[in-house]
Amino acid sequence: MYGSLPRLCRGRVGVGASLASTDSQPMNAPAETFKSRAHDKLNDAKVQRAMRNFNLAGARARGIADLDNFEDIRTAAAAIRDRSLASLDLWLARFEQEATRRGTKVHWAETHADINRIVIEIARATRVKKIIKSKSMVSEESHLNDALEAEGFQVVETDLGEYIVQLAGEKPSHIIAPAIHKSRDDVADLFVQHHKTPRKTDIGELTMEARKFLREHFLSGEMGISGGNFLIAETGSLMLVTNEGNGRMTTTLPRVHVAITGIEKVLPTLEDASCILRLLTRSATGQSISNYVTLNTGPKQPGDLDGPEEMHVIIVDAGRTRLLGTDMQEALRCIRCGACMNHCPVYQNIGGHAYGWVYPGPIGSVLTPNYIGLENAIDLPNAATLCNQCGVVCPVKIPLPDLMRKLREKQVDRGLRPxxxxxxxxxxxxxxxxxxxxxxxxxxxxxxxxxxxxxxxxxxxxxxxxxxxxxxxxxxxxxxxxxxxxxxxx
Amino acid sequence: MSARESIVARIRAARAALPAMDETERAAIEGRIALHPIGTRPAMDWQLVPRFREQCVRMSSSVDDVASMAEVPRAIARFLADMKLPMRAVVWPEIAQLDWNGTGVTVEARAARGDDLVGITGTYLAVAETGTLMLLSSPSTPAATSLLPETHIAVVPQGRIVKAMEEAWALTRSERVELPRAVNFVSGPSRTADIEGQLQLGAHGPYRVHVVVVAE
Structure with a gap:
């Protein structure tokens, strides 16, 4: 039913030899082997060291302390998300109408295979060769990079963390810190191997080297692919929330921009987006705002010196409508801040790769079984102590432990337990x-x-x-x- | 059935949508968009300009104050010299119109290139709550000027500082017919913590952002 499912069970395909890795497991084995992977990660000294260094929870606490009425804003944010979901088709239609009026081409993808097909069609029609990407978790769901490379397109991830995992031939282990499982020595080795430059181990120097190499890609990229934090129905705009600036590069410099995002990401108004933004960045990294918040509304206007000639937005279902109208709907409120995983004692010990699919941590334990099938992710709803740290920190009040408990009940009802x-x-x-x-x-x-x-x-x-x-x-x-x-x- | 139709059909089935309710729901949607109410926000009991300055610094921007637009070129020349930065910049046309004679700074109003080291822009509005610049793209205010150079200098007239993003939207709606291609909210230099969680400034965008607040 879902086009990319068989891929979960195969090895990594279509990756150029230069990007292939010898020692690391990419994250596309089925989520059902969670137990053995978790076991491996617990015994992996590198992962354990990386997880000990990782503390976004403290940063979040300081960010939240900034707000005198966090709980009230949280309630308001959950209500905003629920309002979108309650009339989802109509809000999407409103977005589409306004985006189309502003010259954006809106596409609808029912399945993961549809996403890849649509992007490949656009890439062929616009005769691009080199594609630069800023972070898109939905494109990880569909293995878009593999699909594009198999068709002969060059794909370069430009978020520093995504770039590192791409060089390593791996997958992100965290939704906002994709390479958190890598040490500076790992990065140094990858850069020597791929950039053919003298080895550096200072993090500042490594970042500068990545900047230099990626700058060349930004200037020569013909298509930019981005995710989308939100779609604004009022204005037909795409909202991107980033820190590095690669999101801005990707949506400003190439002549074609394709954004990929889920149907659930629509927000009614600019004010609604502003309200949610206060919680998104604080919950993610503790920042009062991220360095760049960008709204893209259509392609280059007459006389503009920069901006893409074409702008496309792909609105993706791929399993999402199956949660709507069910006892799982609250999971669709998710704004992808990562706070649930940053506070999860299980995630903190095993890292993101053990979860086996795109979204790790508590939200992954809820989304993965729903998107790829409960029978394909049998351990995930059980990979939690139900301590409710995730439920307490979630900025849009998703009752994650309740949802995991319901999934456990469904496993029993469907006779899926061993x-x-x-x-x-x-x-x-x-x-x-x-x-x-x-x-x-x-x-x-x-x-x-x-x-x-x-x-x-x-x-x-x-x-x-x-x-x-x-x-x-x-x-x-x-x-x-x-x-x-x-x-x-x- | 097209992908759009099947997705919409699935959404409608899931939420048990009734065609009879569509008009009412659509009216509610248009109503919310027309009203665009401001949601719950934190207390904002601070003074605009001091708050803006303080938040700029918190986001790792540097701030300078000048009395008038006429003083901007000299203040920027001083900053470039102090920081040992090149005395050459790509600028927005409105910045090129200032009197740069005798400052030693060469300004060029054109599209930014990958090797430009200094970019100087104005700002549409600035947000006090977070120390944020709000830049709108247009032929005379290109987006890349604040993005490609290693140093971004922004000139902010004090009267264009608003409380929060919501106030910025209200003013945008009253001054513009619609949003431009790109609205960029910029809060300090580009940053990353993707290697071992260690914060680094200047990932892909500018290493430094310098804000010149103009009093009059």
């Missing part, structure tokens, strides 16, 4: 319905448990699973509650 678990629960239900057998079984278990504890009355090792690998379990007292209760009564 047979051992299903059998175990059935057995337990059978026993629990029979008080005599239940009493006997618990008496045996309590005594067995007691005998497993040593002199310190602690169980250090349980057979059959890894639960006791990192912790001990207090041994039961040897008698069940019902026995003790009966004794007290006497």
């Amino acid at each position: 047979w051992q678990e299903r059998l175990g629960l059935k057995l337990w239900a059978w026993v629990a319905k029979r008080p005599g057998i239940y009493a006997l079984a618990t008496r045996i278990a309590a005594r067995l448990g007691r005998s497993m504890g040593g002199a310190d009355r602690v169980i250090h090792r349980l057979p059959g699973n890894g639960w006791t690998e990192g912790r001990d379990m207090p041994a039961p007292a040897g008698k069940t509650f019902r026995e003790l209760y009966a004794e007290r009564k006497r």
Whole structure:
């Protein structure tokens, strides 16, 4: 049904030899192997070091402290997002009408395959060869770079983090800090290999070297592909929120600009965008505003010295309408700030690649099963302690733990849990319905448990699973509650 | 059925949309757009100009003050000399019209190029809340002048500083028929923290942004 799904199960395709990597796993294995990947990442010293260095949570806390009424703004922002979703088709039609009037060509993509097809058609029709990209997570969903390279187009990611992961032949591990899993030494090695320059390890020098090489690409790129933080229905504008300036370059210098974004990203008015912006940048990096907030409304006007001759916006469904009108709809409020992953104890320990698809962390654990199928991401809704840190920090009040719990229920309802678990629960239900057998079984278990504890009355090792690998379990007292209760009564 | 039609059909089915309600809903949409209400915002009980200055510095811009437009060229010449920057700049036409004679600075009003080192622009409005410049693209105010050079200098008349982005939209609506191709909000130099989370200024855009506030 969804065009790119088979790709999830294949190896990376269509990547030029110069960009191929030998030692790193790209993130397009199915999300169902989460457990083994999480295990690998926990034992990967590099990932562990990178995750320890990573602290956007502190920056967010300082940014939020700036606002005297964060909770009120948060409520308002959630209401703005809900308003868009409540009449989504009509807001999109309003956006399309105004964007078209201003000369933007609006395309609709039902599937991931549609996105790639539309971009390739535009690239062919406009005879471009070199394509520069600023960040687009939707294009990661559709493996757009692979599709373009397979058709012979040169694609250069220009966000520094995206550029680094592209050179490494990998995928982003965080939605706003794509190369957070890479150390400066990794980057230094990649630059020596690809730029053929003397090795530098100073982060400032590495950034400057990337600037120099990417500047050449900006000046020679013929098509710019961007994502879109928001679509403004009022004015038919595309809003981009960036820090590096590559988003501005990508939408100013090449002669064709193609923006790709999801149907859910439409906002009614400029004021609504301003309200949400106060929370987006603070929640992401703690900044009161990012360095560049850009609204693009149509192509170059008569007499303009810069700007693209053509502007296209691709509005993408690819699974999103399946959440609308369901108990999962709140996930579509997401404004992609990354706060949920920055505060998630699971993400903090395993990094983004373990999640196996485009969106990591709690929001990924909700979106991935919905977009690619619950059966293809069986572990993700369970990859959380439900501590609700994500729910507390989400700027648009997505009840992430509730949504993960609902997905767990759906897994059970659809019989997707492993047979051992299903059998175990059935057995337990059978026993629990029979008080005599239940009493006997618990008496045996309590005594067995007691005998497993040593002199310190602690169980250090349980057979059959890894639960006791990192912790001990207090041994039961040897008698069940019902026995003790009966004794007290006497 | 086109992709557009199927997506719209799926959205309508999901939200149980009734054709009978469409007119009412559309009217509500046009109503919200016409009213464009300002949402919940933080308290803004500060003074415009000091707040703007302070937030510019917070976003790593530098700020200079001059009494009049006539003083701008000399103030910029001084800044370039102090920073040991080239005395040559690509500028917007309105900046070229200032009297640069005797300042030692050569200004060229043209499209910016990849190797321009200094770009000087005016500003449409400036936002006090965040220390932000609001630049509108047009034939005489090209977007790349504030983007390609390593140093961006912006001239900000004090009277064009507004409270927040919402006030900027209100003024734009009253002064312009519609939005230009590009509205760029610029808050300090370009930055990245993509290598080990360490902040670096000057990723792709300018390394430094210098704001000259003009009092009159």
